Amino acid sequence: MTQVSVAPESFEMVFYDAAVIGEVVAEVAERLGLEETIKLEIDEGSPLGRSKVTSYDPIELWVDGGALENTKRPRQFGTARTKDTVGRLLLRILDRRSGRFDDTPADDDLDLMQFAAWDVHCVGRLERLGIGGQRQRRLYQFRNRHGFTDLADSAFEKLWESSELSWTEIERISEGCRIS
Structure with missing residues (x-):
């Protein structure tokens, strides 16, 4: 317990x-x-x-x-x-x-885009477990960091729907839609 x-x-x-x-x-x-x-x-x-x-x-x-x-x-x-x-x-x-996040920077070294992407992945899993949710809030936060584009929305869906991504996969998805 x-x-x-x-x-x-x-x-x-x-x-x-x-x-x-x-x-x-x-x-x-x-x-x-x-x-x-x-x-x-x-x-x-x-x-x-x-x-x-x-x-x-x-x-x-x-x-x-x-x-x-x-x-x-x-x-x-x-x-x-x-x-x-x-x-x-x-x-x-x-x-x-888990071993899938061994190459993740320390929390203090993560930028806001990285945090937003990881949060989406975490909260999507929480929703499927019936523990949390707030999909629209997370989508808005993700768009604020990655852009209000179809590409960013597609990246959000991948992060939200995936069960066990590695840090490398989260980073790749996030970087794929970053705005300047």
Whole structure:
């Protein structure tokens, strides 16, 4: 069973419950086949939606408070948003551990186009697992980075529909439609 620690344990600025967050994170991890300890640090003071993996082994994640927020109810916890955010980060960890991503640059060295392409691949898989989705949001984000063209839309479809691409394949698809 996945163990999740959430920091902080109580919240002052948002209406979140650390126990509920831990349960949602554990559910996502177990659906993805992860049965190890996960540490989640939340910056409750930030309404932004940033998120990142701070350690791959042991698993440590960091998110802005807004990354877990219900977008229709400010300062309220959003289960679907949390599943999407955490699922995407955990899939990146699984990708890096798979052997198919050995040549992937460090997260800090990835550009916005690379992140957008990898996110599309991750969230497409989450949708097929019934964990996340937001296809239109990801399509818009991808188009903003790769262009509003038929070529970019075709690349998006390849990334979204594929099950287990390697980093080399994601990079090739992304580079194939980059705009100047």
